[in-house]
Amino acid sequence: MSLSGFSIKRPIFTVMITLVVVVVGMVAVSRLPVDLMPEIVFPTLNVSTSYENTGPEEIEELITRPIEEAMSAVPGVEEVFSSSSEGSSSVRVMFSWGVNLDAAADDVRERLDRVIGRLPEDVDRPTLRKFDPAQSPILMLGALSNLDPVLARRIIDEQISYRIERVPGVASVDVFGGREREIQVNLDPDKLKALGIPLDLIITKIRQENIDLPAGIIEKGNYEILVRIPGVYTSLDEIKETVVVVREGVPIQLKEIASVEDTFRRITRIVRINGLPGTRIAIYKQSGKNTVEVAEGVLKEIEEIQEDIPQIQLVPVSNSSQYIKSAIRNVSSSALYGGLLALLALLVFLANVRSTIVIATSIPISIIATFALIYFGGFTLNVMTLGGLALGIGMLVDSSIVVLENIF
The missing domain is CATH 1.20.1640.10 (Multidrug efflux transporter AcrB transmembrane domain)
Known part of the structure; x- marks a missing residue:
């Protein structure tokens, strides 16, 4: 039938x-x-490395070239493309279509582990990312405020970003622009030269003093007491009074050879919203989530944020869901x-x-x-x-x- x-x-x-x-x-x-x-997986991996305050030529010689040589030996690689700029190195590794990208990523990590020993000691560990064109911001916001720029950026980082990241489907929030708070230690080169104090010694002393250390356990009867030595700086005076070195029995404090200021980072990028200085907020969604639903959820959360924090105005700059x-x-x-x-x-x-x-x-x-x-x-x-x-x-x-x- x-x-x-x-x-x-x-x-x-x-x-x-x-x-x-x-x-x-x-x-x-x-x-x-x-x-x-549709979701498209390109057979491309990107290795990014950061090394602050270093010129492009030094970046290429010390970081990019060793990583390039290591990546060229990975099986299945068709092309290696690199870019060196001030303070950062980027190496893009392209494989043939049809290759198992997860297995290729494991091979790349293995090669990176071998080459890390050839990189400078204070360089950041290289990060490996897949080239995914879908991981572009689904929503771009501009933040405007009449508050102090450092305070406004702090509110965005600690409150607004946190609330947006709680929205279902949001993967991460990237904040760009504004003024970030920074504690600057400005050394006096003449005093350092006169006292014979090397720069690396000062950096090491500040790092050693700015940590919390566990001090073990004290047993008292049926109780165990965890002991911790708090050492994180909580004020500028604590930083200024840090003992850097002792000369002939006399301690030399940081305030005697440097000035300590609570200020903001050097401005290298400017963001303008409607012609006014502001901050850009980029929102990324999780893989496989509904772009339209995530964007609508973020916009709804923004309305609630505006009611709770009216001092900062959030303006949608671009919305891919539309x-x-x-x-x-x-x-x-x-x-x-x-x-x-x-x-x-x-x-x-x-x-x-x-x-x-x-x-x-x-x-x-x-x-x-x-x-x-x-x-x-x-x-x-x-x-x-x-x-x-x-x-x-x-x-x-x-x-x-x-x-x-x-x-x-």
């Missing part, structure tokens, strides 16, 4: 199966993650118009209302069933999947005509 004959002889069973497919498809549509493009909704709306409307025009053409050429209604019913049911397959397949609702559905409408019309001709 053919499928068409089985369906005609058992109409109730056929209707129930169709309703189940429609219900599952509708539920899948409501839960499908929405994004602009572009995504507009793009999906355009593709969806194009598919709808194409389907309606196809049905109109069928009605004109077939001159049979009943056959046209059958075909018109098969198109939405098939599309809704496709949404269920997209959901269970782990895909996202994006421009590519909707474009495929739009093209599939034409094939549905052709298939429906063939089935009708075979039935009648």
